[in-house]
Amino acid sequence: MTLSNPTITSSSTTTVVTFVGTSTSDVEVAEFDYSVTTPLSTTAAVTTPGTISVTATLYPFGDGIDSAGVPRQDQGYPTVVEGDAGPTTIVNIVPANTVMLMPYALVIPPIFDTGIAIANTTKDPFGNSSGGATPGNGTITVDLFPTTSTGGAGTPFSLTTSTTVKPGGGLSSDGTLAAGATWTVLLSQLLTAAARQGASPDISLSGRISWMLTGPQRFQTSGPTR
Numbered sequence: 003m004t005l006s007n008p009t010i011t012s013s014s015t016t017t018v019v020t021f022v023g024t025s026t027s028d029v030e031v032a033e034f035d036y037s038v039t040t041p042l043s044t045t046a047a048v049t050t051p052g053t054i055s056v057t058a059t060l061y062p063f064g065d066g067i068d069s070a071g072v073p074r075q076d077q078g079y080p081t082v083v084e085g086d087a088g089p090t091t092i093v094n095i096v097p098a099n100t101v102m103l104m105p106y107a108l109v110i111p112p113i114f115d116t117g118i119a120i121a122n123t124t125k126d127p128f129g130n131s132s133g134g135a136t137p138g139n140g141t142i143t144v145d146l147f148p149t150t151s152t153g154g155a156g157t158p159f160s161l162t163t164s165t166t167v168k169p170g171g172g173l174s175s176d177g178t179l180a181a182g183a184t185w186t187v188l189l190s191q192l193l194t195a196a197a198r199q200g201a202s203p204d205i206s207l208s209g210r211i212s213w214m215l216t217g218p219q220r221f222q223t224s225g226p227t228r
Contacts, residue, residue, distance in 0.1 A: 054095070063081060
């Protein structure tokens with residue numbers, strides 16, 4: 003069995019499989035083993051899910067008969083009417099993230115200033131076979147939900163760590179939290195960083211915070227395709 007195109011890409015999406023020496027009487031099963039590669043860096047965050055699917059059909063195409071309706075023999079090989087099987091999903095691209103909630107935080111300078119620490123524990127030595135995680139770096143998105151001075155809900159705002167937004171300490175130069183590292187930050191530092199991104203939080207704030215650590219891309223495959 004040979005492939006006309008051994009590598010399928012976004013710009014070269016098809017390949018022709020040629021069977022050599024197949025039996026005309028036995029039932030045969032073709033198994034295609036594949037690997038998936040990505041041009042993204044190991045720390046690239048994937049926040050939108052996606053899929054990779056495959057569609058197959060017999061080939062070469064043709065009606066298989068001549069103008070008189072008689073099966074053709076002049077070609078020396080059979081032809082088939084195109085009949086697609088699929089699309090069948092073979093890879094699911096799953097966003098890798100962890101969501102955390104801090105139900106209450108407070109900053110009233112210079113008296114109170116909530117301190118926060120987030121550890122990326124994906125480097126712990128348990129391994130996948132023991133229920134551990136795959137080590138990965140990722141950015142952190144922080145959503146803040148303030149309470150107004152009269153007790154009602156204020157206007158939420160957020161920030162996402164990056165090369166230019168790195169409040170506190172412990173983040174890498176690209177704004178990601180590396181596997182095994184711990185990010186420590188004061189709520190006042192978050193407010194200052196959020197203001198730099200266009201939000202307008204009051205310096206005195208109480209409310210809740212949600213966090214999402216977005217890790218590198220993960221590919222979940224459906225196994226060999228037959």
